[in-house]
Amino acid sequence: MMEAVATIPPFERFYVEHRDRVFGFLVRRVGRDRADDAFQETFLRALKSYESLAHAGNLRAWVFTIAARVAVDDFRKRRPTAAEHESVVEDSRPAYAELEHLAGGLPPKERAAVVLRYGYDLEYSDIAVALGSSEEAARQATSSGIRRLRRKGVTL
DSSP: OOOOOOOOOOHHHHHHHHHHHHHHHHHHHHOHHHHHHHHHHHHHHHHHHHTTOSOOTTHHHHHHHHHHHHHHHHHHHHSOOTTTSSOOOOOSSOHHHHHHHHGGGSOHHHHHHHIIIIISOOOHHHHHHHHTSOHHHHHHHHHHHHHHHHHTTOOO
């Protein structure tokens, strides 16, 4: 059977539907003083890739993933450099990038929940907003994803 593919709404409608929650999320992640810039960067990135989206299956999770990446980028910019402190040893890939690769075989909601929780260290309430679900459903999706990964021999 063919699945119904949701059509992508005009960007303006997408923006109006998600702007308040994304801004609130960014205030919690980067602080009120930096949230405006992070908000603008989030929607600029979204606009640049909006036309290339294949479907509108979960636009909320998509835009929250972008916002989470903007928050991580903001944190990295503000982080003290190695010259200011002891030398910093970094892994070859950030945790969220490694998780995206490991969680690639999971169903979309579980994959998003696992990456947002363990890659971006988001609270379940923020994951729930990103997934458009309850906090309990976000916990369940994360837990289910972790169980599937463990059955495959992946440990986090």
